[in-house]
Amino acid sequence: MARAGRRPGSSSTADQILISARRLFADRGYQATTMRAIAAEAGVNPALVHHFFGSKQQVFVAALELPINPAALVGRLVAAGPREQLGERIVRTFVQVWRAPETGPQLQAFLRGAVTEDGAARLRHFAEDVMLPKVSAAVGVPKIRLAAAVSQLIGFALTSLIIRIEPLASASEDDVVALLAPSVQRYLDEPSSS
């Protein structure tokens, strides 16, 4: 599976851009890092960064080395059916990509890394600067309620795929959806209490 947000092309130039991007995102954070600064750090023309990756968000997701772009994926799930079943679509897709041999191991490695200072900073920037604003705008739900939904999903990944607590670890996809989807849907439905 191709890395999310990355176009085919010269791998050494693209890799150099990603190395520079990782350094700048880590040092300055997501907001303060510009496409121009990434290009300067990599010693290439800014047009080349746009050519390889398209947008700053896509550079960032590529730099994270995620096998999927969760923000783009949720955007597609919002459009794929009725709003009152969005929680179910999100939980089902989440279980599928975290359990699939093409995407699961890389996602699990990413989650394992999130307990380190650097890994936590990357995931925090991604959630606060890309994922939560984008999804909040798309579905009209306060960011704190989306963060609660994320906490349920990441908690499921941690307990069932990394700690592997039974009977959750070997539960069928349908059973996990029946168990978790109403909680995720509730976070998407109710008005903010804060």
Place this chain on the structure above:
Amino acid sequence: MARAGRRPGSSSTADQILISARRLFADRGYQATTMRAIAAEAGVNPALVHHFFGSKQQVFVAALELPINPAALVGRLVAAGPREQLGERIVRTFVQVWRAPETGPQLQAFLRGAVTEDGAARLRHFAEDVMLPKVSAAVGVPKIRLAAAVSQLIGFALTSLIIRIEPLASASEDDVVALLAPSVQRYLDEPSSS
């Protein structure tokens, strides 16, 4: 704060018992490890293991180096008020002990360690062999639903205290309770779907 499940006494003998217990729990798992085997491994009389720790569960919790005994804590919360507010009591207490300076840092270190093979095995044994059976018997809820509640609580700890995603990380205790308690209560209330 005294380590949970540990009585005052000779620290070198108690420490030797814990070192032996950790080795046996890691090698054989919780079920197959007996108080007698722990005593033999530590080169002490089995009565001394009972004297210091009381029960195998208490040796195990002490060997985990948790600042609290979650299974005992949930037992007290079940008895502390009406069943329909148990989710709220659990979430409120969870937020308090994970944020308190006396207990929070040790719990966070434990959770960070849970992404390693050894740390995951310890937490898995604790959940499967101590926590879930004990709480399931106390509240009459299927283990898979309790595991779902655990996944929400651990996911909150990971996203808000370790990854520190805003606006969840700095939300007030009351806001976190309003947000998460209905989800936890739902896991405790509904019949199993599996």
